[in-house]
Amino acid sequence: xxxxxxxxxxxxxxxxxxxxxxxxxxxxxxxxxxxxxxxxxxxxxxxxxxxxxxxxxxxxxxxxxxxxxxxxxxxxxxxxxxxxxxxxxxxxxxxxxxxxxxxxxxxxxxxxxxxxxxxxxxxxxxxxxxxxxxxxxxxxxxxxxxxxxxxxxxxxxxxxxxxxxxxxxxxxxxxxxxxxxxxxxxxxxxxxxxxxxxxxxxxxxxxxxxxxxxxxxxxxxxxxxxxxxxxxxxxxxxxxxxxxxxxxxxxxxxxxxxxxxxxxxxxxxxxxxxxxxxxxxxxxxxxxxxxxxxxxxxxxxxxxxxxxxxxxxxxxxxx
Numbered sequence: 315x316x317x318x319x320x321x322x323x324x325x326x327x328x329x330x331x332x333x334x335x336x337x338x339x340x341x342x343x344x345x346x347x348x349x350x351x352x353x354x355x356x357x358x359x360x361x362x363x364x365x366x367x368x369x370x371x372x373x374x375x376x377x378x379x380x381x382x383x384x385x386x387x388x389x390x391x392x393x394x395x396x397x398x399x400x401x402x403x404x405x406x407x408x409x410x411x412x413x414x415x416x417x418x419x420x421x422x423x424x425x426x427x428x429x430x431x432x433x434x435x436x437x438x439x440x441x442x443x444x445x446x447x448x449x450x451x452x453x454x455x456x457x458x459x460x461x462x463x464x465x466x467x468x469x470x471x472x473x474x475x476x477x478x479x480x481x482x483x484x485x486x487x488x489x490x491x492x493x494x495x496x497x498x499x500x501x502x503x504x505x506x507x508x509x510x511x512x513x514x515x516x517x518x519x520x521x522x523x524x525x526x527x528x529x530x531x532x533x534x535x536x537x538x539x540x541x542x543x544x545x546x547x548x549x550x551x552x553x554x555x556x557x558x559x560x561x562x563x564x565x566x567x568x569x570x571x572x573x574x575x576x577x578x579x580x581x582x583x584x585x586x587x588x589x590x591x592x593x594x595x596x597x598x599x600x601x602x603x604x605x606x607x608x609x610x611x612x613x614x615x616x617x618x619x620x621x622x623x624x625x626x627x628x629x630x631x632x633x
Contacts, residue, residue: 410476490532
């Protein structure tokens with residue numbers, strides 16, 4: 315029973331009801347316009363920044379100079395300098411990051427959401443994981459410097475860099491995995507249990523396929539952040555000038571696969587860009603802009619794999 319006299323008067327007045335609906339519709343239109351305006355400002359900002367990079371870096375991005383720019387090592391001469399060691403280092407570091415962070419993150423998310431007992435310890439872990447997602451990246455660099463470099467004695471290697479960035483994106487993968495699992499309707503689990511499936515069979519055969527789209531979205535976000543990080547890699551000793559490539563992961567002679575590259579020194583595209591931007595010559599500024607475009611393309615290429623997998627998972631699911 316309604317006890318508010320004003321509300322009772324409105325409910326018995328058709329004109330007041332119509333005015334209230336119109337007012338709500340006006341606010342809805344205002345909110346939609348604000349949303350479109352915010353989206354337009356963000357897109358225009360992104361387009362302007364990317365266009366500025368393209369225009370400034372076009373002397374090295376045109377088809378006549380791009381192959382040389384991609385296949386040349388850094389040099390003190392801006393006309394001869396390239397990004398070969400930088401983009402190769404970025405790919406190898408992000409490969410280690412994905413191999414370490416994705417299985418650990420998904421596994422931790424599954425355990426915390428499906429197996430861990432609901433008690434104060436779980437609440438404490440949840441709070442810390444959420445807080446870790448917002449910790450500045452330099453903190454992870456200092457942690458890696460003390461643990462990976464000095465305690466484990468891995469040195470300033472690709473393995474150290476990959477594990478450092480894996481720690482950086484691990485909270486994002488865990489949180490996204492848990493949220494994706496939590497979004498799956500309970501009826502799917504109950505249906506699997508009703509035909510005799512175990513808990514792991516239910517998770518692996520039913521819950522994970524339905525939630526993989528959301529999990530891959532979190533991986534895309536994490537990998538994008540890792541590719542652009544500089545501070546933690548500088549902290550662990552990434553080189554700003556390196557002219558040689560790591561050992562090849564694949565060899566022509568048995569056993570055909572080599573892991574020596576994991577212990578090689580490295581540099582990455584963001585560090586190479588920072589090195590060039592800090593120099594006064596205008597030619598190095600052009601190099602930096604061109605490297606920025608290559609970094610954007612590299613990020614899109616790496617993420618496109620996860621986007622394609624997400625599309626395939628969603629397409630294969632029949633609701």
